[in-house]
């Protein structure tokens with residue numbers, strides 16, 4: 532029986548998001564190894580965490596050493612060198628003033644959940660603001676403040692103010708209109724004194740790789756700051772060098788009170804972190820404990836990731852390879868009318884597929900799924916996102932080479948040609964339309 536068939540028999544559907552029949556037996560560098568031995572170019576990094584690719588020597592060495600001499604398994608119970616040093620590194624690398632403290636968890640989801648709980652407790656305020664299109668995680672708390680179409684199975688939390696995220700390509704609401712809505716809510720049904728914090732993705736990834744209009748997030752920040760509302764920047768998907776800056780919020784001139792890291796921080800191992808003001812993060816002892824959080828093995832991976840970003844110049848590389856890749860995708864517009872827009876920052880790149888360039892009407896989701904599926908057949912792995920499921924998402928390892936970027940472009944080109952020619956049937960792709 533194949534891995535995929537066994538997977539279908541034992542792994543819960545609620546945990547699966549499968550865009551192709553790919554089943555993995557290994558990974559090396561920026562390649563994934565499929566059952567049977569075929570190697571595929573990884574242009575997703577498993578939705579971002581495999582920031583250094585697969586089996587990077589720095590991570591392998593750090594994790595092996597930490598594991599072979601394991602300083603306990605719980606930061607809650609006692610400090611360990613890797614956790615404390617990683618916290619020191621994160622504080623050094625993240626701009627922000629005043630006394631700050633670090634919390635470690637296992638995922639972006641638990642980190643955002645923790646932020647919600649501690650902010651409510653520490654500020655005595657119970658409401659939050661977030662954006663339509665945002666994805667803050669798959670636990671009760673973060674789902675309830677997310678604004679993604681794929682999460683409408685769970686109701687938003689009471690008192691949530693969900694604002695549109697202005698999209699320069701499909702400007703349903705301009706930045707000014709959203710600011711006007713915010714002001715109106717503050718003046719009427721959402722007194723700012725009730726709001727603990729605003730969750731901001733500095734680049735709306737799962738919502739369609741939307742880069743906000745210049746100055747918009749700063750204007751939001753100004754308004755919230757005036758009312759003592761905490762600014763929480765969710766860097767889980769696009770932080771840590773991916774955007775071509777160490778932190779994506781730096782592009783937007785944001786000065787967050789709280790920064791949330793996940794995904795790439797662990798280089799594939801489960802690790803997340805929150806940096807926040809001491810008076811909030813020290814709210815009460817043992818307020819947000821998870822036994823194995825901050826364990827030395829995951830934190831050793833985190834230290835290796837930060838060290839490798841510096842050693843291999845990955846910020847600059849994300850910018851350079853990202854530009855090559857994005858320019859290449861833009862060049863494909865001449866051959867593929869389905870490409871409406873190419874956008875993003877660094878190595879977080881989205882391709883918005885349209886049925887008609889004039890109206891910018893998104894393609895049906897099956898069309899996006901076919902491009903992803905065909906690319907898998909041709910040897911590249913990436914997925915799709917967006918509120919209408921029409922945006923190809925490229926978040927490759929930051930170690931992607933120029934040659935690999937060119938190889939990826941050739942596969943995307945061929946996949947689009949083949950899909951346009953009708954080479955992928957509706958039936959073939961039907962099991963892989965996930966959202």
Ligand SMILES: Cc1ncc(COP(=O)(O)O)c(C=O)c1O
Pocket residue numbers: 578638639640641643666667668669732736737765766767768793794
């Ligand atoms: C911006 C953002 N925040 C938080 C999360 C949740 O992270 P995780 O799924 O690792 O818990 C995600 C996941 O996609 C995300 O994109």
